[in-house]
Amino acid sequence: xxxxxxxxxxxxxxxxxxxxxxxxxxxxxxxxxxxxxxxxxxxxxxxxxxxxxxxxxxxxxxxxxxxxxxxxxxxxxxxxxxxxxxxxxxxxxxxxxxxxxxxxxxxxxxxxxxxxxxxxxxxxxxxxxxxxxxxxxxxxxxxxxxxxxxxxxxxxxxxxxxxxxxxxxxxxxxxxxxxxxxxx
Numbered sequence: 032x033x034x035x036x037x038x039x040x041x042x043x044x045x046x047x048x049x050x051x052x053x054x055x056x057x058x059x060x061x062x063x064x065x066x067x068x069x070x071x072x073x074x075x076x077x078x079x080x081x082x083x084x085x086x087x088x089x090x091x092x093x094x095x096x097x098x099x100x101x102x103x104x105x106x107x108x109x110x111x112x113x114x115x116x117x118x119x120x121x122x123x124x125x126x127x128x129x130x131x132x133x134x135x136x137x138x139x140x141x142x143x144x145x146x147x148x149x150x151x152x153x154x155x156x157x158x159x160x161x162x163x164x165x166x167x168x169x170x171x172x173x174x175x176x177x178x179x180x181x182x183x184x185x186x187x188x189x190x191x192x193x194x195x196x197x198x199x200x201x202x203x204x205x206x207x208x209x210x211x212x213x214x215x
Contacts, residue, residue, distance in 0.1 A: 032174055032177065032178060033171065033174065033178060033182055033183070033185075033186040036167055036170050036171060036174070036186070037167070037186060037189055037190060037193065039167070040163055040164070040167040040190060040193060041193055043163045044160050044163050044164075044193060044194070044197040045197070047156050047159040047160050047163065047197065047201075048156065048160075048197055048200045048201055048204070050156065050159070051152060051153060051155075051156030051201050051204060051205075052204050053069065053070075054152040054155075054156070055149055055152060055153075055204060055205070055208045056069060057069055057070055058145050058148055058149050058152075058208070058212070063090055063092070063093065063094050063095055063096040063132065063133075063134045064090065064096075065088035065089075065090060065096065067096075068082045068083075068088060068096075068098075068113070068116075069083075071112055071113070071116060072112065073085055073105065073108050073109050073112040074108055074111075074112065075105055075108055082098070082109065082112070085100055085101060085102070085105050085109060086098045086099055086100040086101060086105070086109060086130075087099045087101070094133060094134045094135075094136075095131065095132065095133050095134070096131075096132040096134070097129050097130070097131055097132075098113070098123075098129060098130040098131075098132065099128070099129045100129075100130075103127075103128065106125050106127070106128075106130060107125070109130050110123045110124075110125045110130050113130065113132055120134075120135050120141070121133060121134050121135065142212050142213055145212050146209050146212050146213065149205060149208050149209060149212065150205065150209075153201055153202070153204075153205040156201045157198055157201055160194060160197045160198055160201070161194065161198075163194075164190060164191075164193075164194045167190055168187060168190060171183050171186045171187055171190065174186075
């Protein structure tokens with residue numbers, strides 16, 4: 032029983048870590064990266080659609096991204112969605128067949144803003160991991176009558192180790208992203 036509860040906690044914490052890494056990937060560094068548009072939703076004929084389902088993304092140069100829509104009628108909607116994207120600072124251009132996104136150079140001030148944003152995303156992920164810990168701890172406490180206090184105490188100790196491991200993974204990913212952002 033306790034092993035099942037801890038296994039569920041592990042998978043939920045791993046999802047929180049993966050979500051944090053995906054969030055980090057959406058914050059731009061000095062290079063244009065197709066992952067910047069990973070969570071971009073385009074209003075395509077009135078329905079919200081992920082950009083990856085509407086277009087192919089290419090990275091021909093360090094600061095340029097080419098977005099080639101599968102349906103040319105979606106060009107305007109894609110261009111508008113990219114223009115409305117927060118924290119990007121790019122101005123997309125539409126030549127009738129593709130949308131070209133040229134990323135501006137990152138200033139020192141902008142880099143520091145991005146570091147703050149990434150730290151906030153990391154803290155959100157840590158909070159999610161701690162929320163899982165709190166819920167699982169309550170579940171373990173509820174099992175006290177069935178399995179005994181010693182087993183529950185061991186389970187809580189294992190849960191604390193799991194929590195620390197996953198928070199450390201988030202911190203490592205944060206450190207890598209900060210280094211990437213501050214690299215000139």
